[in-house]
Amino acid sequence: MREATKHRNLTISGVGNAGGGVYHDVKIKGVGSIQGDIECAYFKVDGVANVYGQVKAQHLHIRGRSMVEGNVTSDEVNIEGEVSITGNCESETFRSHGAVTIGGLLNAGEVALRLHGTSKAGEIGGGVIRVKKAGRLSFFSRSCKLSVEAIEGDDVHLEYTRAKVVRGNNVYIGPGCSVDLVEYQNNFRQATGAKVLEQKKV
């Protein structure tokens, strides 16, 4: 990723609009919208942010609600709240607490999703993939669910997930899951109450 230290910061406090571009820090507190591709070292949202373009950020922290109409590339993504990305999302780590919608592929070395409400993704691929229900105190916990076409990873641990295919070395299909096909290399475990139509060791 480009060395961005020489670039200026973009701060939106309150309600504001900005164009895309290359920045060092991008901070949105309140309601912000960005028209165009954006590249930065640090992208932080407290509130609501909409980006109409690609996002490239070394660190991406979102608290609140965000929408990206495009792809996201990052080293580290942390989400507390509700995020939707229409394209693909690539990151070394992707951690979220809340509801995530990804139109295309979520590709990350480490994926950790704590589900509140309804999450969706086209596909999830990576090294370690963990999907769990958020804590019991959560207001939304009754309806938490992830639906995804396919999940592929080395270590896959799923709860409350609806998937057509899950492939991996070590696969755990936990409570609330419904999976059509599991393909695993080493290890497969299934919680009581998890629905798996077909399982294959390959």
Next chain:
Amino acid sequence: MEPLISKKELLELTSISYGQLYRWKRKNLIPEDWFIRKSTFTGQETFFPRDKVLSRVDQIKNMKDDLSLDELANVFSPNLDDISVPISDVVERNIVSGVALELFKTHHKDVQILSFLHLLHIYVMDAALQLGDISRDEGHIVLEVLEHHGAKFPDNNFDVVIIRKLGSTTCLLASGSTELFVDSGAKVVARMSIASHVEQLQMRLQQSWGG
């Protein structure tokens, strides 16, 4: 149509894991357009161009102990604009042959510093010369076509095709996956993929810097 390999087969054959494959994809070590989505009876599956992806995975596995993944990414998709070599070094560093360079010099008398594109054109022509596919005179044709039309293809994704009929030779450029058919009196003498020559040249440049 080139033969394809499914993702599952690829992982089995090369004994890499999903995690590695996805990491390499993130680092652009395996280009996006090699991931070919097809629907099969088990749903969507991903396929790759067999030969390309196998040799790429092999290269990555061989080099990943010495180079970081980011450095590797640079080998496969380098910033080509940054590269330039003084003309006096080209033969010395064994990038192209002296004969090929002389041919180039007859076109460009006053060029002293060669850009990557220059080097690539000479390198491709040199490769054909060394294989005995073309004569020196025909080398001029190849150079000329490459220089005038090579830039029209995005991402260097095209082939140089050399066709000979009744002793006369012509050279044309065709985008990567185009199929070509010629009449029975004509012969396709050589078809060279520019993308793979870009990679080879890149490796050669790297070696000559390293050594």
